[in-house]
Amino acid sequence: MLQTGDTANYENQEQHKSCVHCQLAASAPLYLKEDLEHSKPFCCYGCMSVFQVLHGQGLEHFYELKEQTGTFKQVAPAQVLDERFEYMDRKEFLDDYTQTTLDGNRVLSLYLDGIHCIACLWLVEKLPDFCEGVLKAQLNMEESVVKVWLSPTAPIAPVAQKLNSFGLTPHPLKVDENADEFKKKEERRELLRIGVAGAAAMNVMLYSISLYSGAPQAYTKIFGIIIALFSLPAITYSAWPFYKAAWGAFQNKKLSLDLPISIALVYGSIRGFTEIMQGGREFYFDTLSVLVFLLLISRYTVKKWGRQGLALNSLSSFLGLRSVLLQNSQTQTWSEVHPDYLKPDNIIKVQSGQTLPVDGILLDSAAQVQTSMMTGEPAPQDKNEGDELLAGFQNSGASLNYKVSATKDQSLLAQLLQEVELQSKSKTFYSTLANKISSRLVLGVLFLAVGVFIYYAFQGAMGEGERRALSLIIITCPCALGLSTPLALSRTLSKAQKRGLILKDENLFERVNQIQNIVLDKTGTLTDGKFGLLSKTSFGVEQSYCDKIVKALEKSSCHPLGKTLYQSLPAEEIGLTDIKETLGKGVSGLYNGHFFEVKNAPERKSQKGVTKLLALYQDRKMIAEYTLGDQLRKEVKPLIKKWQKKGKNFWIISGDSKPGVKKISEDLCLKPNQVFWDKLPKDKAQIVENMSPVIMVGDGANDSLALKKADVAIAVRGSMPLALKTCGIYFIKEGLSPLNELLELSDSAVKLIKRNLRVSLAYNILGSTLAISGYINPLMAAILMPLSSFSVLGATLIGTKQKPEIDEESAWIS
């Protein structure tokens, strides 16, 4: 049906083609059957199917739009789930996930995985045109959330199915309307505060400047009152967050950056009022309202810039499990149900490749599951009728039926998650460099200001002392510390997210940079945890002949090892007759009158644990042997070399047996004392604890104890929910290349922060000297201070600039 480049030479020419749908490089392009000139390459079947669907629906305009406007988020090849979303029309789901509007229509929010350009926006909002019952669809691109309005009787499943067929995987969001509304209101209030402060500052300036430029004495009082009235909303309503934060920190016996600001505001306005009453011209109100306005603006900008990228709170929902088929106990028919609604004694069917959502008992006579998430064991396990199955296992064989024994929240996995969550909450707070410096700076400035004031008070020049103390407090307001550090970190964070690294806390960059010891787990990180063909030998028969027969036998095998074997053998095929697969036994078939069989070879001591042996038998005589095992990822070696040069130490701690681990450590040129094997989860944790401070990279539940003990814990792809909870950092991409990016990003972020700190420290020393010696007045200070912070912020922005082009290396591997 589909053609692929067949000769090696031909494929080389195709290397630079990029996928028509997702624009990523298509190294082995696929083409539509009717596309004879090979003008439209695709990187995968997902992208191709989306392309076909869009053309079938008359939505080709999608590609025109995309060409005109470009993409704004990193794209991944389209993924089309084989799912019908029927569960979305069940009553429990409707009650939990949809709201009813005043006119009786239903509203549903879906997180869409794969939104990346304006064409996506166009496509999604066109839903009403081709989905019966959809009244309106509104997408928020920043959050990748679409809100769908449906008529009361319209089914939801077709809508979800349609979105899925476009390559936008829908994940229903449970909308807590109150929390949502609250967040929205809070955001609007923030904006209002800035607007009010800005208006106040500008109008106050109007009257202040006329006073400064020599307005007649008769106007002093009336202008003073107007100024006071205008600045009142700025120093009360707009500046409220400063007071709140300063007070909150004070109650916790901490000095926050908001404290000197609050003191300056309160003291300045009290002095301003008494001055107006006494008919003087030293109001400070201009200073204060400008200060509030500029501070609010810089904080708001930092927040906005920092928030670009993935909203972390939506992660939990899209790591959620897919629906399963539930058997109706009376009618024996199957229907889709969301794992949330499974109850004990339900009988469910889980498709091949799917993750088991709940614990239960196997009903089929035999099944194969991948248990690596719970046990770390990469090889698939055989299970028999009555065996216990745990949530988190992956079904690696054919579809299986099992009886639910506990609801999703009571599964072993869920309990483990809860425990981990509890423990991670009690982790001690790590104070960052900026934190330490800024609290010292605040204390120093306050003491200095009081000192200056007292000094001048004793000299009899209270007014002068006041002015200088106020200038000092305002100009040293450590904004570079308070703003640029979080900005640098959050910008680095969003950069990391775009490259497939998810960090729970931006302060981790600083930690990663400091810590020299990096512990790696073998399976899942150094190797891909999947089996590959390591070696093959034949006994007295030509190797290629054996390969052909094995390839033909394993062609339709559903055993994971069989599949691996099929994929790693050369393409030539021959026809065998009477192919039979016996689950757990092997495959057999007839060729030229001979009886061939592929099954497990007798185990040998040297091979134990790490590798699996499969053998080909001709008429019950072994003629060839294939060794399958974990393979070292290709990016690992250069990466370790590079960072060893920069002073990082790498360690391997594995639960696997000696030969495999030893071979890998030799390949990587690690010293023998840097490698541990045969370690139980508890031993791993012990080693990690003794090594502290340490970064640990791992997967699987067997690492979770050790990960908890590590100062920075990193989970790699494939270890999904469990690791995500334990770890501060999670790699979406496979392999170890994200580690390289993480180390590089941390390195540059820390360099930038240190540079900013030096600049702002120098600036503050200069500023405070000028303020104490009386060269600048409070108003000048109020303008100079934000100017300096803006220059530092600008430097930070340039330092963390994103590269617009998508490099091939960071393309997601899925």
Add this chain to the structure above:
Amino acid sequence: MDILIILIPLAIGLALFFVGLFIWAASKGQYDDLETPAQRILYEENHSGHKKYQGDHRHE
């Protein structure tokens, strides 16, 4: 300088008017999503079905 009797109230009135306008716009949600509408305008002319249903704006 008698003109100030008119100018000052005028200036104050103007300021209050624009602040009021800003407060109205912000609380109506004009600034809620700054990205999508800007993008949406790029294709809206080809888009017929969009105005069918305006949704339920309960929060106003």
